[in-house]
Amino acid sequence: MKLGFIGTGALTSAVVSGLKSHTDNSVPVLLSPRNQEIADDLASRYADVRVATDNQAVLDACDTIMVAVRPQVAREILSALRFRPDHHVVSLIATLSREDIAGLASPAARVTKALPMPMIARRQGATLIYPSDPDMADFFGRLGKVIATDDADEFNALSVVTATFAAYFKYLDTVYGWLKDHGVADAKANDYIATIYKALAHAPDATSDPGFMHLAEEYATRGGINEQVLRELTARGMFDAFAESLGSVHLRILASQS
Ligand SMILES: NC(=O)c1ccc[n+]([C@@H]2O[C@H](COP(=O)([O-])OP(=O)(O)OC[C@H]3O[C@@H](n4cnc5c(N)ncnc54)[C@H](OP(=O)(O)O)[C@@H]3O)[C@@H](O)[C@H]2O)c1
Known part of the structure; x- marks a missing residue:
């Protein structure tokens, strides 16, 4: 897996910190340059975490793209990017549906919603996943528990816990x-x-x-x-x-x- 993040804020920082605190942490990470301070800090802490020149460079170099920007700006940011059919897009945006993201990330066919919580930085807590996905179950399973569902209504109801x-x-x-x-x-x-x-x-x-x-x-x-x-x-x-x-x-x- 070559893992890229669009949006390097609090949640991305938590996921990357959790990943890199695990003994099996060989997944290389490419971060979008915003927020520059957080991205530079993560890159200075971990040898295989780098900061891309822009969002498109993240897509061009990675196969798995985690989207972690605020919902208000997500449409504008994603519609400016060129996704590939083979991209696995993983939206961490709590309030946009999988269908919304799939529309914005077309032609990427594989789109998963994941809802990790900040305690993932310490590899604690649970990540909700919709729909079930073996790669994301494996990825987030190393950083805590995974609760997967194939039912969007169940995912939305579970999200209320957060x-x-x-x-x-x-x-x-x-x-x-x-x-x-x-x-x-x-x-x-x-x-x-x-x-x-x-x-x-x-x-x-x-x-x-x-x-x-x-x-x-x-x-x-x-x-x-x-x-x-x-x-x-x-x-x-x-x-x-x-x-x-x-x-x-x-x-x-x-x-x-x-
Ligand atoms: N934090 C949580 O506990 C939590 C839990 C579950 C889900 N989520 C979801 O995760 C997403 C991110 O949350 P967060 O707490 O990490 O927010 P955040 O700290 O505000 O991070 C958002 C990041 O997006 C960056 N950004 C803004 N415009 C951008 C652009 N054009 N291109 C690339 N990056 C851009 C911001 O950079 P600048 O600072 O430079 O503007 C910032 O680093 C949200 O959709 C939220 O629903 C968060």
Whole structure:
């Protein structure tokens, strides 16, 4: 594989860093020159990462092209490029459909959507792939887990999960802020919350039940303090509001695709 990137921003930097931290990292990488600072930094860190003179030079030298520009500029950038029929185009753009990208990257016939997350830089997390593709399953499988689907609706629904990270950290920060207001030292509060929640994140590994409510119930001892928080937040509609937000993100993702 000769791997090229159109768009060298936060996500490209994470994918390249993850790739080059793996022992089997022999895939050469050619980056588009924007963002110049990020591209130069990656090229200075890894011997087989180079920066092309322009976007077309990336296409001309590579067989697999990852597209990682913002959706607002993607149409203009891609329609100015000459793709080949043998290019494998992998769009990392969260909100453009595979059909949109296929139209813009014609005559390239093989078009895959992939949704890696920034933690791929540490080879953690999971990448969504649509449709299933053995080469991308192998590539992203070395950088974390791969969840592949052949159903565009399922891909779009799964994508909604990626909208929940900031709210998760706000939840943790609410606990942190409360501890600080009650005189707990910064480092101790952070250490306790981070360590406990890391352990909780492993709880699903020990069960075959695909849902999560049984874990909530396991911790919600009847009459206990976990049951109290769960009951009070449920009564105030916090989880209904959260589910409503998931629905509106889903509609936004669907509306952004033609
Ligand atoms: N970051 C995430 O967590 C994440 C997760 C999943 C999917 N995505 C998707 O990945 C894509 C990129 O996201 P990002 O966070 O990496 O954005 P970003 O940091 O803003 O990177 C976008 C890059 O595109 C470059 N660019 C702009 N115009 C260009 C042109 N004409 N030719 C070549 N490159 C050009 C920008 O360069 P300049 O700085 O020079 O303008 C920048 O380096 C988005 O479509 C997003 O939906 C991101």
